Structures are given as structure tokens and as C-alpha cells.
Amino acid sequence: xxxxxxxxxxLNYTIIPALSYGSQLALGxxxxxxxxxxxxFANFATGDMMSFGTMFAVLLTxxxxxxxVNFGFLPTALLTIPFAVIMMILYMLSIDKFVFSYYRxxxxxxxxxAMVSVGVMFVTQAxxxxxxxxxxxxxxxxxxxxxxxxxxxxxxxxNEGLTIKSTQAITIVITIIVxxxxxxxxxxxxxxxxxxxxxxxxxxxxxxxxDPKKVVLLTWVIAGILATVGGVLYGLDKSYKxxxxxxxxxxxxxxxxxxxxxxxxxxxxxxxxVAFGEILITYAYKKFFTYILPESLEPNSLxxxxxxxxxxxxxxxILVIVLLFRPSGIFKGLRL
Amino acid sequence: MKxxxxxxxxxxxxxxxxxxxxxxxxxxxxxSILNYCLISAVMxxxxxxxxxxxxxxxxxxxxxxxxxxxxxxxxxVAPVPEAWKAGGINMIGSLGxxxxxxxxxxxxxxxxxxxxKRSYLIAGxxxxxxxxxxxxxxxxxxxxxxxxxxxxxxxxxxxxxxxxSWIVGAFFAGGxxxxxxxxxxxxxxxxxxxxxxxIAEIVVSIIKHEDWLARGVKNVIGxxxxxxxxxxxxxxxxxxxxxxxxxxxxxKVIDTISERQDVLKQLVIDASSVYVKLCMAGLFLTVVIILxxxxxxxxxxxxxxxxxxxxxxxEAASAMGKNVVKEHLLIFILGSAVVGLAGAMxxxxxxxxxxxxxxxxxxxxxxxxxVIVGGTGNNFGAILGGFVVWFLWVEAxxxxxxxxxxxxxxxxxxxxxxxxxxESAPYFRFLMIGIGVLLIMRYRPQGILPEKIIKQ
Numbered sequence: 001x002x003x004x005x006x007x008x009x010x011l012n013y014t015i016i017p018a019l020s021y022g023s024q025l026a027l028g029x030x031x032x033x034x035x036x037x038x039x040x041f042a043n044f045a046t047g048d049m050m051s052f053g054t055m056f057a058v059l060l061t062x063x064x065x066x067x068x069v070n071f072g073f074l075p076t077a078l079l080t081i082p083f084a085v086i087m088m089i090l091y092m093l094s095i096d097k098f099v100f101s102y103y104r105x106x107x108x109x110x111x112x113x114a115m116v117s118v119g120v121m122f123v124t125q126a127x128x129x130x131x132x133x134x135x136x137x138x139x140x141x142x143x144x145x146x147x148x149x150x151x152x153x154x155x156x157x158x159n160e161g162l163t164i165k166s167t168q169a170i171t172i173v174i175t176i177i178v179x180x181x182x183x184x185x186x187x188x189x190x191x192x193x194x195x196x197x198x199x200x201x202x203x204x205x206x207x208x209x210x211d212p213k214k215v216v217l218l219t220w221v222i223a224g225i226l227a228t229v230g231g232v233l234y235g236l237d238k239s240y241k242x243x244x245x246x247x248x249x250x251x252x253x254x255x256x257x258x259x260x261x262x263x264x265x266x267x268x269x270x271x272x273x274v275a276f277g278e279i280l281i282t283y284a285y286k287k288f289f290t291y292i293l294p295e296s297l298e299p300n301s302l303x304x305x306x307x308x309x310x311x312x313x314x315x316x317x318i319l320v321i322v323l324l325f326r327p328s329g330i331f332k333g334l335r336l
Numbered sequence: 337m338k339x340x341x342x343x344x345x346x347x348x349x350x351x352x353x354x355x356x357x358x359x360x361x362x363x364x365x366x367x368s369i370l371n372y373c374l375i376s377a378v379m380x381x382x383x384x385x386x387x388x389x390x391x392x393x394x395x396x397x398x399x400x401x402x403x404x405x406x407x408x409x410x411x412x413v414a415p416v417p418e419a420w421k422a423g424g425i426n427m428i429g430s431l432g433x434x435x436x437x438x439x440x441x442x443x444x445x446x447x448x449x450x451x452x453k454r455s456y457l458i459a460g461x462x463x464x465x466x467x468x469x470x471x472x473x474x475x476x477x478x479x480x481x482x483x484x485x486x487x488x489x490x491x492x493x494x495x496x497x498x499x500x501s502w503i504v505g506a507f508f509a510g511g512x513x514x515x516x517x518x519x520x521x522x523x524x525x526x527x528x529x530x531x532x533x534x535i536a537e538i539v540v541s542i543i544k545h546e547d548w549l550a551r552g553v554k555n556v557i558g559x560x561x562x563x564x565x566x567x568x569x570x571x572x573x574x575x576x577x578x579x580x581x582x583x584x585x586x587x588k589v590i591d592t593i594s595e596r597q598d599v600l601k602q603l604v605i606d607a608s609s610v611y612v613k614l615c616m617a618g619l620f621l622t623v624v625i626i627l628x629x630x631x632x633x634x635x636x637x638x639x640x641x642x643x644x645x646x647x648x649x650x651e652a653a654s655a656m657g658k659n660v661v662k663e664h665l666l667i668f669i670l671g672s673a674v675v676g677l678a679g680a681m682x683x684x685x686x687x688x689x690x691x692x693x694x695x696x697x698x699x700x701x702x703x704x705x706x707v708i709v710g711g712t713g714n715n716f717g718a719i720l721g722g723f724v725v726w727f728l729w730v731e732a733x734x735x736x737x738x739x740x741x742x743x744x745x746x747x748x749x750x751x752x753x754x755x756x757x758x759e760s761a762p763y764f765r766f767l768m769i770g771i772g773v774l775l776i777m778r779y780r781p782q783g784i785l786p787e788k789i790i791k792q
Contacts, residue, residue, distance in 0.1 A: 307545065
């Protein structure tokens with residue numbers, strides 16, 4: 001019984017939150033990695049681009065709510081994702097046309113493109129703050145919980161409750177759908193293969209007749225979908241605040257590099273590595289040990305490796321360690 | 337002289353703008369802008385040493401700035417004896433453990449060949465060391481933070497003069513740069529950018545959450561000053577006389593004595609804040625000029641040429657027998673130390689240390705924009721960039737407000753769009769700076785004042 005309690009405790013406080021947070025990071029990390037692999041630069045506007053797509057979802061959610069449209073027990077925001085994705089892709093394509101394409105054609109070094117993306121970051125932040133303001137906004141509606149702690153306790157008779165928020169389930173399900181479609185597209189279709197070819201070796205890909213414009217266009221389309229979906233899922237789970245999205249760029253970068261930048265599968269797994277690292281290292285295991293150890297051995301400290309203040313620092317430390325020992329990522333060479 | 341024409345014009349325009357702020361807004365405001373421009377200039381000199389001379393991307397400027405600020409607290413604040421009594425021994429013990437860890441790891445790195453056994457040994461030392469530190473520091477931190485948490489709750493500093501802390505700040509930042517450089521300098525350019533960005537974030541989060549060190553997000557206020565205080569000035573007779581002399585024309589017009597006294601009092605209060613800021617500006621200007629002379633000399637010395645050669649073609653320079661790794665590490669440390677100095681100057685100027693305010697947007701990306709806009713590889717350009725961008729950063733909101741009012745003049749006051757735009761005027765600074773960077777990167781990638789190579 002105590003053993004079951006201990007497992008439920010871990011599930012409730014570490015594994016489920018880490019899975020949903022990891023999914024959100026994973027979507028962002030694939031976005032970073034795709035841009036890096038195909039367009040060959042580190043996009044410092046990542047967080048703000050995700051925020052831009054989410055902004056449209058938030059605004060449309062409020063609009064739909066005022067019209068009385070809802071999605072039953074699911075959040076209305078899910079209905080708005082397709083529209084938000086279209087706006088996001090349009091924004092990305094216009095940025096690409098007016099800003100990035102010039103440097104791509106000129107074959108500028110990646111550093112210059114990274115600097116340019118810093119400029120794009122400033123502009124995007126300004127647009128977001130001018131349109132929606134810097135405030136914290138909640139746009140979650142519909143059913144909040146799938147399983148409540150009290151219900152679970154009644155059902156099983158255990159001491160520990162298990163809570164599953166609907167946003168956590170939605171996040172995990174949607175991530176699985178989006179990511180599997182994306183991997184299917186990249187690996188099984190001809191266009192996807194041409195994209196990977198372009199990413200692996202640009203010259204050879206061009207020589208074999210792949211249209212670079214089409215590849216770039218497709219990259220931005222996929223990136224737009226990933227950015228918006230990732231951003232909306234994060235916003236539903238926590239809340240929408242432009243500044244937080246900018247900060248999220250940092251663990252997302254960590255996830256992409258941990259997974260080996262340029263490798264979508266690595267980035268996907270990297271998201272979970274970072275999320276589990278953050279949550280497992282900053283969780284206080286005292287209660288867990290009181291369940292599994294005999295009474296005489298019960299710990300009296302919190303049994304916490306690091307305080308939760310250092311949540312972000314943990315993911316960055318993971319990154320530093322990976323950079324030191326395996327600069328090309330822990331999932332080097334892993335492919336579907 | 338002709339080759340310096342654009343430099344001179346650019347600086348004249350810049351100072352005219354600041355003087356215009358003085359005339360139209362207030363002199364106190366103009367001097368605050370000037371002070372921050374000078375601090376930004378020191379930061380851009382630091383970033384320019386790394387990026388302009390050697391092509392190293394350092395997105396960790398925030399971390400060095402914060403470390404410089406920390407140095408001010410640790411050096412200038414008076415020590416808190418109760419806290420030292422409560423947990424000082426524990427903290428010194430932990431420091432000893434850290435030193436022992438570093439020494440033993442270095443010893444193992446030297447003594448053993450690279451092998452699995454060595455890695456496990458090092459990991460074991462780190463693990464045991466961390467456990468020891470936790471056991472030692474845990475109770476120490478608790479008792480230190482319990483000492484008057486509302487006022488102190490930290491160990492305090494050494495109580496030394498604040499100007500000394502500027503040097504210490506530079507050393508702190510240089511030390512951090514040595515560690516980061518050892519870890520990350522071998523990485524490719526964009527990896528280095530991300531790694532430094534994240535390491536800076538770790539540094540700031542440590543400063544934020546280790547309350548025993550510098551009170552964390554509870555802030556340290558009322559730091560010492562290298563210049564006189566306003567209140568002392570307002571009561572000292574020589575200063576009042578000086579103000580009276582300066583404004584004699586204005587004062588003569590007023591007839592009654594009591595009225596004249598009131599006006600004089602107000603003038604003295606205004607003048608005292610201007611005087612204090614002027615003193616600060618003098619100090620900062622001295623630092624900027626010294627740094628400018630040193631960096632100019634370095635840039636056109638054989639060493640500077642070597643750095644440019646390494647930047648432009650690493651392989652060729654390496655083939656010529658230049659030690660690229662060593663030079664990169666050196667320049668990384670030098671540039672970071674200058675940024676640390678700027679961080680210490682900034683905290684001195686503000687008179688308070690607020691770890692919560694260190695954010696990558698303001699302390700990394702804006703500084704980088706300054707370097708890019710001003711001119712990479714040109715010290716005059718970097719300083720100018722600091723001035724221009726900081727000026728825009730501060731004055732963007734008033735300019736935006738003016739423009740919004742101008743373009744929406746025909747709309748009624750209650751128009752929703754107009755109200756919304758006026759409310760979001762502060763965010764136009766991001767827009768202006770972003771568009772500025774994009775335009776410069778596109779049409780003048782070398783910056784306003786491009787790099788100049790003097791052939792001898």
C-alpha cells in the first residue's frame with residue numbers, strides 16, 4: 001500500500017507535470033532545430049514567435065467567447081489554433097521575405113543571421129506588447145480537471161491523490177498527434193525527404209533539383225504550426241504572458257542543444273530530458289521516502305537536491321554538462 | 337583630420353541631442369541620460385573587445401554586469417558582525433571545501449591520463465564536496481538569514497571605499513570569464529552565444545536566490561557614494577553661495593527677501609541633484625577616456641593586428657604559430673572584466689543593488705544592439721552606439737507619444753485606438769530599436785562608424 005502511495009505521489013508531482021512541460025518544450029525545441037537545420041541559424045526570436053502565435057489564439061478565444069461559441073468541455077482556444085497558425089505562418093513568411101531571405105541569398109555567416117534574429121525579436125516583442133499589452137492573461141475555459149484528487153482517493157482508497165488537469169492531457173495528446181504527423185511527413189513523403197536532404201547537404205540537394213524556395217517555405221509552415229501549437233499549449237497550462245514566453249526560449253534552446261541541434265528527434269527527446277531534469281532535481285522527496293522506507297530510517301530534511309528557485313538553472317546546467325562532454329548532443333546520430 | 341570628420345560630427349550631434357533634452361526637459365534628466373550613456377559606453381567597449389577584435393560572441397553580458405554589481409555590495413557595505421558570528425565559520429568552511437575540491441580536481445587532471453577512472457574520480461569528488469557544502473552551509477545560511485531579515489540577513493561586505501569595488505568587479509567578471517572561457521570557448525559561434533546566455537542566467541539566479549550573500553531579491557539599498565550627498569550639499573554654505581552667484585540675475589528680479597529665500601531654496605535643491613550627477617559624470621567620463629586610450633593603443637599595436645588576423649582567418653593565424661586558444665581566452669577575460677567594471681559603475685550610480693532587475697533583454701541584447709549599431713571593431717563607434725541606443729531607449733517613449741498624438745490628432749480623445757496606442761507608447765522603444773538594428777544590419781552592416789584599419 002505504501003509503495004503504491006509512493007508511486008502515485010511521484011506520478012502526481014513529478015512525472016505528469018514533467019511530461020506536459022516536456023511536451024511544450026519539445027515542440028519549441030523542434031522549431032528551433034528545424035530553423036537551425038534548414039535555414040542554418042540560431043533563432044533568438046523563438047520565444048517571441050511562439051508568443052506571437054499564441055497572442056492570436058488568445059484574442060480569437062476572447063472573440064469566440066463573446067460570440068458564444070465554445071468547444072464543449074474542451075477549451076475554446078483549441079478551435080482557434082488553425083486561424084492562429086495561419087496568421088503565424090503569414091507573419092513568419094513576411095519576416096523571411098523582408099529580412100532573412102536577403103542574408104540567405106548573400107550566404108552570410110550564421111552569426112549575422114543570429115544577430116538579425118535579435119532584431120526580429122525586438123520588433124516582434126514590440127508588436128505583441130502594442131497589440132495585447134504585457135499583462136498576464138488566462139484564456140482556459142471548459143473542463144479544468146479530468147481526475148480530481150478527492151475522486152481518485154475515493155475510487156482507490158489510497159492516501160495520496162492523483163490529479164490530472166485537462167490541459168496536461170490535452171498537451172500530451174496534441175503533442176503526440178502533431179509530432180507524429182511531422183515525423184511521418186519528414187520521413188515518408190517525398191517533400192519531407194527533400195527537406196532533410198537540403199538540411200544535410202545543401203549543395204548536393206540543389207544539384208539533384210530540389211527547389212530551395214519550396215524547402216524554405218515548407219520549413220516556415222512547419223515551424224509556424226509547431227510554434228503556435230507549443231505556445232498555445234503552454235499558455236493553456238500556465239497562462240499567457242509575453243515576458244514569460246521570451247524567457248522560455250532559454251530552456252527550449254537547452255532542449256534543442258541537449259538533443260543535438262539540427263536533429264528533430266533529438267530535440268523532441270531533449271525537451272523531456274530538460275523537463276524531467278528540472279522537476280526531478282528540484283522536487284522534495286521527503287514524503288516519498290517516508291512511504292518507502294521503514295519508520296526508523298525516515299528522513300528529517302526535505303530531501304531536496306536543489307531548491308525550486310533554481311529550476312531554470314538546472315536545465316542550463318544540464319546544457320553546460322552536455323556541451324562539455326558531448327557537444328553534438330546526447331542523441332547524436334539517432335534517427336527514425 | 338579629415339578621416340576623423342565623421343566621428344566628430346556623430347559625437348557633436350549626439351551631445352547636441354543631450355543638451356536639447358536638458359533645455360526642453362530638465363538638466364537633471366539630461367545628466368541621468370548622460371551617465372547611463374557613459375556606463376553603456378563602458379559595456380560596449382567590453383563587448384566590442386570580444387566581438388569587434390576577436391569575433392567572439394558573448395551573450396553573457398548580463399552575468400558579468402550582475403557580478404560587477406555584486407562586487408560593489410561585497411566591498412563597500414559595512415560588515416554585519418552578528419551574521420558573521422552566527423554563520424561565518426560555516427561559510428568560510430564551505431569556501432574551504434570549494435577550494436579543496438578545485439585543487440584536488442586540478443591535481444587529478446594533471447596526474448592521471450584521460451580515462452574512465454579519472455572521470456569517476458572527479459565525479460566522486462564533486463559529489464562528496466557538494467554533500468559536505470550542504471551539511472556545512474545549510475545551518476550557516478539559515479542562521480545568517482535569521483539575523484534581522486528585514487534589514488540585513490546577509491554577511492555584509494568589507495566596508496571599503498566604493499571606488500575600490502570597481503576594480504574588484506572587473507576581477508570578479510574576469511574570473512567568471514576565465515571559467516566560462518575554459519568551458520565554452522571551443523564551441524562554434526552560435527553555440528557559444530547560447531551557452532554564454534544560459535550561463536549568465538545561472539549566475540544571476542544564484543545571486544538572486546542566495547540571500548546570505550547579497551540579500552537576493554530583497555535588494556541592498558543605500559550604498560555608499562564616491563560623490564557628496566544632496567542633503568549635505570543643501571546645507572553647506574559654499575554650495576548655496578555658488579548657486580546664488582550662478583542665478584544672481586534671476587534672483588535680483590525678485591523683491592521681497594522671503595520670496596527670494598524660497599526661490600533660492602528651490603534652486604539649491606535642483607542644483608544639488610545636478611551637481612551630484614555632474615560629479616558622477618566626471619568619474620564615468622574619466623573611466624571611459626582611460627579605457628578609450630588603452631583600447632585604441634591596443635587595437636593598433638602588434639597585439640591588435642594579431643587579434644584581427646585571428647578573427648579574419650583563424651586557420652591561417654594558427655598556421656603562422658599564433659596560439660588562437662590562448663588569445664581567445666585572454667580577450668574573453670579582458671572584455672568581460674570591462675563589462676564587470678561597468679556593472680559596478682552602474683550599481684554605484686543607482687546607489688542600490690537589485691538582482692531581480694537583471695534581465696537578458698536589457699543587459700545582453702540591448703548592449704549587443706549598441707555594439708552593432710555603433711560599429712564593430714571601432715572603439716569610437718562602440719561608444720557612440722552606447723550613446724545613441726541608450727538615448728533612443730530612454731527618449732523613445734516621449735518621441736512615440738509625440739508621433740501618436742500627431743498622427744491621431746484628428747481623432748477624438750476617447751477614440752479606442754488612440755487611447756490604446758497612447759497606453760502602449762513605452763513599448764515603441766522595442767519597435768524603434770528592432771527596426772534600427774534590422775536597417776543597420778541590412779544597409780550598413782559595419783555600423784555607423786565602421787572599422788578603420790591604419791596601414792603603417
